[in-house]
Amino acid sequence: MNKTVIIIDDDPIVRLVTQRMMHNIDSTVNCHQCENGEVGLSTIEKLQNVADYVVVLLDINMPVLNGWEFLDRLQQLNIVASDKFKLYMITSSTDASDKIKARSYPVIKKLYPKPLSKQDLKEILISNEMP
Template identity: 35%
Template sequence: MPQNKERICIIDDDSIYINLVSKIIEVKKLSETIIIFRNGKEAMDFFLKSIERDTEDQIPQVIFLDLNMPVMDGWEFLKEFSKIKNKISEKIDLYVVSSSIDSRDIERAKSIDLVSDYLSKPVRIDDFEKILV
């Protein structure tokens, strides 16, 4: 199966989840590069530097964003990312991935224009295949 997404990004502080998702993507050959950030601030710094240095070729095509993280959580990241999104010419599909099953979180996330969809943890392999193929 060919790799359809060159770069994907996981923004999550859960090491077990990161390792599991990375392994699925690697084994299924769903992406060539996986960029990992442990919180929203690390990710935001990366995006700001990419825009500043004009290195958009390093920006991921898909982002999997957790909501509950230290330093800068997913909600804060979405707020800050919305301010810079128009400076990025590459299309980015952003998926909120959370263990929260609170309908308010789901509706809030889905109401944000940047968010392609809300996925509940644990995410199934076929969900990743649908998104990345």
């Protein structure tokens, strides 16, 4: 089973750097870059029936559809009912209420501060290894 990473962030530099770091850690990872939550949802819908493990790195503050709106729509679509789907929130926010709100969404495995380090990405990839 392959691993797919969906990077949902409005900053193209963050997406590019994250993708390059991912490929340096594991060149077999299939990365999709999404500039907002709307594009991210569309990408997830397209990938929901593939056999890959899907890891989503989700920013909070974005135009069009922010991270919270994305999570609410994702719950409505009931796409994340599989063990092969893991979602991590990535944010530059230092607001304590964002951390509290993130814990209210069971689909979020962990909240990471921006920028992601190589160690953060290794942790994410290793914790999503095939059994």
